[in-house]
Every structure is written in structure tokens, then in C-alpha cells.
Amino acid sequence: MMASAPSSSSTSSTLPISHVRRHEDVPTPSAPPSKRSNIQPQESYEPKTWLQQQMEQEQQRKLAEEKKKQSTSTTGDDEEEEDVLSQPRGPHKRRFNFVMVSNITFAIPEGYDVDSIEYLGGGSFGNVIKTSAVCRDGHRRWVTIKKMREPFFDPHHARRIFREIKLLQLMRHDNIICALDIYTPDEENDFRDVYVVTEFAGRSLYRILKQQRDYGRRVLTEEHVKFIIYQIIRALKYIHSANIIHRDLKPGNLALTDDSDLMILDFGLARSLEKKDTSLTQYVQTRWYRSPEVIYWKIDSYTNLADMWSVGCIAAELLTGDPLFPGDDVNAQYQRITQLCGSPDEELLAKIENDNSSAMKAVIQSYKVYKRRNFREVFAAYSPSADFIDLIEKLLVLDPEKRITVEEAIQHPYLAEFSLPADEPRADHIFDLDDTQARTRFQWRDAVWTEIMNYQRIMQSPIIPGETDR
Numbered sequence: 001m002m003a004s005a006p007s008s009s010s011t012s013s014t015l016p017i018s019h020v021r022r023h024e025d026v027p028t029p030s031a032p033p034s035k036r037s038n039i040q041p042q043e044s045y046e047p048k049t050w051l052q053q054q055m056e057q058e059q060q061r062k063l064a065e066e067k068k069k070q071s072t073s074t075t076g077d078d079e080e081e082e083d084v085l086s087q088p089r090g091p092h093k094r095r096f097n098f099v100m101v102s103n104i105t106f107a108i109p110e111g112y113d114v115d116s117i118e119y120l121g122g123g124s125f126g127n128v129i130k131t132s133a134v135c136r137d138g139h140r141r142w143v144t145i146k147k148m149r150e151p152f153f154d155p156h157h158a159r160r161i162f163r164e165i166k167l168l169q170l171m172r173h174d175n176i177i178c179a180l181d182i183y184t185p186d187e188e189n190d191f192r193d194v195y196v197v198t199e200f201a202g203r204s205l206y207r208i209l210k211q212q213r214d215y216g217r218r219v220l221t222e223e224h225v226k227f228i229i230y231q232i233i234r235a236l237k238y239i240h241s242a243n244i245i246h247r248d249l250k251p252g253n254l255a256l257t258d259d260s261d262l263m264i265l266d267f268g269l270a271r272s273l274e275k276k277d278t279s280l281t282q283y284v285q286t287r288w289y290r291s292p293e294v295i296y297w298k299i300d301s302y303t304n305l306a307d308m309w310s311v312g313c314i315a316a317e318l319l320t321g322d323p324l325f326p327g328d329d330v331n332a333q334y335q336r337i338t339q340l341c342g343s344p345d346e347e348l349l350a351k352i353e354n355d356n357s358s359a360m361k362a363v364i365q366s367y368k369v370y371k372r373r374n375f376r377e378v379f380a381a382y383s384p385s386a387d388f389i390d391l392i393e394k395l396l397v398l399d400p401e402k403r404i405t406v407e408e409a410i411q412h413p414y415l416a417e418f419s420l421p422a423d424e425p426r427a428d429h430i431f432d433l434d435d436t437q438a439r440t441r442f443q444w445r446d447a448v449w450t451e452i453m454n455y456q457r458i459m460q461s462p463i464i465p466g467e468t469d470r
């Protein structure tokens, strides 16, 4: 058990702090989610591509046909039920409700609540709704259902989906989201849609920080900030011990419950450190949280220390309420970084030349040179503790070889209040994602189909009516 997290009564703010939550402790929702009529797309929602529109129209046409067929074959007694649920279909012959949310058709398996669905938002790779379901452990849980966007559009995209569903099954940690269900309503010869169900993990840190900015009122106290940073680092200790780099840590991928329990969401960009045969491209991470070695040097060989840089950016943002390096483009990003952290010194320039080329060194030298600033002075207006400044000084280090590792960070005095090494688990094995071989989009699709076929439900998974355990 966590030892020293302050109780919610110790702060007067709106977000209480509790112990780290166990997956099995997830509370039964006490209030119904808001009604579908309130559904509003969030600002991150992107307009659909032409291809998406075509695919959705085609799907809707098929669904209408199917419904029509069902209603003509329905006998009087079953009429009400048959009106909404499909015939058994997909790899596990489940029945589905097809529900339109924010102009997107979601296939919702029988057993999930369809009367109180809330649209949470859409990113580049999917759209997410929230609903609830009775689970195998007897609890009713809030869950999110992510419908992947054009999952097999190209091999790159398909591999991303494969990685994400693989990791959501492998990761077992209190601060990391895991899959409660993975399904498709499609048959193998017409397999297009992938749905991933996870526990609803609260509001994203992005929303909380935005709300703070919009209303000019701090919600996150110093204690919250510390507890959030601790939980991110606790999760990273596990992730890095499995030889995985998350690569996309940012406030939008971190969710916080009302009890301040944090979950890392979204593993689509994560990859294994083991394999060297695929390129670690620089376009993998949301730029503002991206480390300088990812932007410029060591592009093909960066390590999990890139995640630690992201933690530094997030920590500073939690303190100030504003993104630390909001660069409009890659160059502006680099400028902002060096303005605060200083330009590479001779030692780092030599490493860059060695790892890359003298041309790369010359490019870097062509930028204006800045001296590293005194962090205590830069952040003085926010009155951070000396320990906080010391930790971000060690996270925001240009040379990844000199940056603090996750194992060191979790022992940092700033986090001592929460630290309990016996309750900071490492993974018990290195995760093999089986994702490095070159595959066509059809081969990736087959691999995803196999994952869905073989998905092992856990006690927190929604009950599938009438189905014996699989």
C-alpha cells in the first residue's frame, strides 16, 4: 500500500488526493453519466476525411439494410429487443447496438449501457465515448470505448493500432490504463472496425490545465502537483523496466480522477527499446513535450530518457499552468528549449558529431547560442520548493546521458513524501511487442484480428450476456 499520500481533507482545493488506486478498487459509479443530448464534440475533434465519410456512409447503409432485414424476420414476442440489437456477429458472435454519437456510428456490445453515452473526444487515431457496464467482478463501471479511426488505412497506421492493443493487454499497473474488452462487430472477410474498451480514468490533465487557464483559478495545489509527478514516474518505472518507451507523454494522455489518481492513457506511439531495425522517427511525439535529442540528434537511437524530458516539461507546466516550450514549429521549439536550458556545450556537440555527422553539428552550431538560465529565478514567481527546482533541473538536461533516469527520479527528495519502494513495481519481464517485422496493412489487419480472437477478459471486463468464459 502507498504510505504517505495526504488525505483529501488536507487541502482546501477542489481535487482531493488519495492513495494510489488499485485496479480492483475502482469505484462503482454513483451518478449517471450525462445524457447523450448533451454530447458536444471537443475542440480536438478533427473533420472527417473524404475516405472516412465514404466508409461511414457505406457502414450506415449496411446497418440500415441489416435492421430492415431483422425487422421483417422478427416475431411478435421479440419485437422490442430485436429492434435494437443485431444478430450475433463478429468473431465471438456477440450482439450489438449501433448508436450514432457525434456523427459516428459506434457498435456497442450487448451488456453495455446505451442510454447514457457521453462523447469524450477524438484524436488523430480514434473517437472515444464514455458509458457504463456491469463487469465480471459484479461492479458497474464507467468505461470508455475507443473506435479506432481507419485502423487499416496503411501499414504504418495498422501497426500503431496493433502496438496499442498489444500494450493495453500487457501492461498491468495501477497508473496505466489496460484493456477491458477488445472487439469488432465485423466478420473476418470484412474486418474494418476495431473497438478498445478501457476503464474511464477521469478528466485529462490537458482539460484540467485548460480549465485553470480559462477561469484563471488554480485547481491543482502544490501537493497535487507532487502527487501527479510521483504517479507519472511510478508508472514510467514500470514501463521502462519492460524496455518500453512511451514516446508521447503529454497532459492529454494523462487522466486524473476526482481522487487525484492518475492513469497514463494511450500507448499508440510506444515502442520496444529492444529492436533496432525500425526507425525511431522524429515525428513520433507531440512536439511541445519532445526532447531535443528527438528533435535533432540521435534520432534513430534515442532511449527511454526522452520520456524523462517529457516529465520535466509536464512538471513545469503543472507548476506554472502554461506549456513550457510551446514552439510553433520544430525550429521555434528548439530555440525555446535552448533559451531555458542553454545550447549544447562542447562535450555534447562532440557526441552529436560522433553519433551523427559534422554536418549535423554545424546545423546545431548555426543556431543562436544561449546560456542555461537559473531555474530558481525563472520560476520564482510560482514559489516552488528547492526540491522541485532540483528535480526539474535534472529532468530538463539537454544531454540524455546526463539526464536523471526513472530509477533515480523516483528516489528524489521531492517525491520522498509519497515514495514507497515496495509499492513501486517493475515489470516482471521485457515486453515483446512482435511489431518490428515488415507487414502489409492486410497482414497487420490479420494480426489485429488474432489479438481480438485471443483477447483474455479480466475480472474488470464487462459481462457479455449469455456467454460462458472465454
Ligand SMILES: Nc1ncnc2c1ncn2[C@@H]1O[C@H](COP(=O)(O)OP(=O)(O)OP(=O)(O)O)[C@@H](O)[C@H]1O
Pocket: 044, 120, 121, 122, 123, 124, 125, 126, 127, 128, 144, 146, 177, 198, 199, 200, 201, 202, 203, 204, 252, 253, 255, 265, 266
Ligand atoms: N480511459 C480514458 N479515460 C478517460 N478519458 C479518456 C480515456 N481514453 C481517452 N480519453 C479521452 O478521450 C479523448 C480522446 O482520446 P484520444 O486518445 O482519441 O485522443 P487524443 O489523446 O486527444 O489525441 P491523439 O490520439 O491524437 O493523441 C481525450 O480527451 C482523452 O483524454
